[in-house]
Amino acid sequence: MGSALRLALVIAAKDVRAELRSRTALISALVFATLVLVIFFFARDPGAVATIDLAPSVLWITFAFAAIVALNRAFHVEREHGALDGLLLAPVPREALFLGKFLANVAFVSVVEAVALPLFVLFFNVGLAGALLPLAGVIALATIGFVAVGTVFSAMAVRTRFAELMLPVLLLPFMAPPLIAAVQATARLLAARPLSEVAGWLRLLALYDVVFVTLSTLLFPAIVDE
Amino acid sequence: MTALSPPEPLLADARRIVRRGRALSIIAAIGIAGVYVLALRFTPEEARQGLAQKIFYLHVPAAWDALLAFSLVGIVSALYLWLADPRLDCFAEASAEVGVAFSAVMLTTGPIWAKPIWGTWWTWDARLTLTLFLFFLFVGYLSLRAALHDPEERARFSAVVGILGLLLVPFIHLSVYLFRTLHPQPVVLKPSAPSLPSEMLRTLLISALCFLLLYVGLVTMRYGLGLALRAREATDAG
Numbered sequence: 395m396g397s398a399l400r401l402a403l404v405i406a407a408k409d410v411r412a413e414l415r416s417r418t419a420l421i422s423a424l425v426f427a428t429l430v431l432v433i434f435f436f437a438r439d440p441g442a443v444a445t446i447d448l449a450p451s452v453l454w455i456t457f458a459f460a461a462i463v464a465l466n467r468a469f470h471v472e473r474e475h476g477a478l479d480g481l482l483l484a485p486v487p488r489e490a491l492f493l494g495k496f497l498a499n500v501a502f503v504s505v506v507e508a509v510a511l512p513l514f515v516l517f518f519n520v521g522l523a524g525a526l527l528p529l530a531g532v533i534a535l536a537t538i539g540f541v542a543v544g545t546v547f548s549a550m551a552v553r554t555r556f557a558e559l560m561l562p563v564l565l566l567p568f569m570a571p572p573l574i575a576a577v578q579a580t581a582r583l584l585a586a587r588p589l590s591e592v593a594g595w596l597r598l599l600a601l602y603d604v605v606f607v608t609l610s611t612l613l614f615p616a617i618v619d620e
Numbered sequence: 621m622t623a624l625s626p627p628e629p630l631l632a633d634a635r636r637i638v639r640r641g642r643a644l645s646i647i648a649a650i651g652i653a654g655v656y657v658l659a660l661r662f663t664p665e666e667a668r669q670g671l672a673q674k675i676f677y678l679h680v681p682a683a684w685d686a687l688l689a690f691s692l693v694g695i696v697s698a699l700y701l702w703l704a705d706p707r708l709d710c711f712a713e714a715s716a717e718v719g720v721a722f723s724a725v726m727l728t729t730g731p732i733w734a735k736p737i738w739g740t741w742w743t744w745d746a747r748l749t750l751t752l753f754l755f756f757l758f759v760g761y762l763s764l765r766a767a768l769h770d771p772e773e774r775a776r777f778s779a780v781v782g783i784l785g786l787l788l789v790p791f792i793h794l795s796v797y798l799f800r801t802l803h804p805q806p807v808v809l810k811p812s813a814p815s816l817p818s819e820m821l822r823t824l825l826i827s828a829l830c831f832l833l834l835y836v837g838l839v840t841m842r843y844g845l846g847l848a849l850r851a852r853e854a855t856d857a858g
Contacts, residue, residue, distance in 0.1 A: 543784060550777045554767035564760045564781065567753050571791040574799060594798065602791055609787060613780045616701050 405494025641840030689719030694786025
């Protein structure tokens with residue numbers, strides 16, 4: 395198990411390095427997330443809807459879109475020049491390969507979220523006060539869950555026509571539970587409600603992560619093995 | 621170059637299965653016509669809802685079969701990954717397609733009832749939302765199948781979606797339930813005895829039986845067609 399984890403980290407590090415060298419995907423994703431935030435600010439009647447009422451949904455729709463954009467490219471790069479075949483020929487357990495791709499995707503989405511969150515606070519004039527740490531926890535829990543399923547679907551979608559459309563059609567129903575939980579928890583945290591009010595939502599997120607990270611790890615080999 | 625036709629015995633098998641499915645579906649359709657008569661003429665009217673309640677005898681059996689269809693897709697998908705028998709994939713495909721049809725019945729009869737009773741076509745109640753997501757899952761599953769060419773790859777990929785989808789259902793239910801709920805509480809499938817007058821229960825159960833037969837008939841037909849299609853693909857490839 396220890397060696398599988400080490401292999402997963404090697405694969406994740408390879409993806410992160412490739413991303414840092416080209417930077418085009420990461421910068422495009424950041425610009426995309428910022429644009430979504432800006433567009434959302436204007437997608438309301440300023441006289442009727444206060445920004446704070448909309449803020450939690452805006453934050454999570456932005457994160458969801460950014461994650462889909464990020465996941466769409468996750469296996470595209472592996473398909474070019476048959477890179478995935480090379481990876482599959484390497485003596486690496488398929489589960490470690492999944493964990494590596496999964497960790498790289500989590501890293502990519504986390505960077506986008508880490509940049510989008512301060513912009514969100516700035517644009518929507520949200521007071522985070524003491525809520526930053528619990529909010530970071532909610533973001534981490536939700537992101538881990540939908541990126542796990544998204545990594546599996548991304549590996550499938552690249553094999554289809556209309557891959558860019560196939561991924562959201564498959565993934566959005568799976569994003570629904572974490573998004574519902576995350577929006578509810580975020581709204582309560584932004585309203586400075588006590589932590590006990592979000593405990594139920596946090597448990598749901600944690601359970602989702604346990605179930606879907608495990609399942610995705612177990613099912614991924616069925617995607618890449620021919 | 622002449623196109624090869626699939627071996628005759630395989631096709632004869634498929635034809636026999638399709639014929640059997642068609643016979644079952646016709647019997648079921650006649651039975652459902654009988655259920656209409658039974659529900660409208662020989663079952664008492666519900667005191668508060670009046671005639672609107674009659675749609676219950678279609679809505680509820682369709683919903684049960686949609687859930688059955690979807691559960692079977694998930695279970696058979698898991699079996700496929702284990703046994704790799706193409707017939708299992710063929711069954712999952714058939715069950716998913718018929719499931720979409722039953723979900724569509726459920727999603728159209730529901731609002732028709734809800735408008736006079738709840739005063740609104742649609743509400744984001746827990747079970748409504750869950751069935752809407754079930755419908756989306758089915759549609760996503762079938763779109764994925766349609767977008768893949770290699771039969772073996774299509775079977776593996778869709779099996780993965782089928783399994784993940786089955787495990788997603790409790791999470792969607794839990795999250796939308798925590799969000800809020802207002803759907804009528806279960807009157808038959810619940811831990812205590814059914815709280816439905818016996819004549820209504822009789823009509824409902826007869827209807828459920830006919831719908832189940834229709835599900836079996838349609839799936840059998842679609843399964844037979846799937847077998848024929850696979851025989852064709854195998855001949856084209858070989």
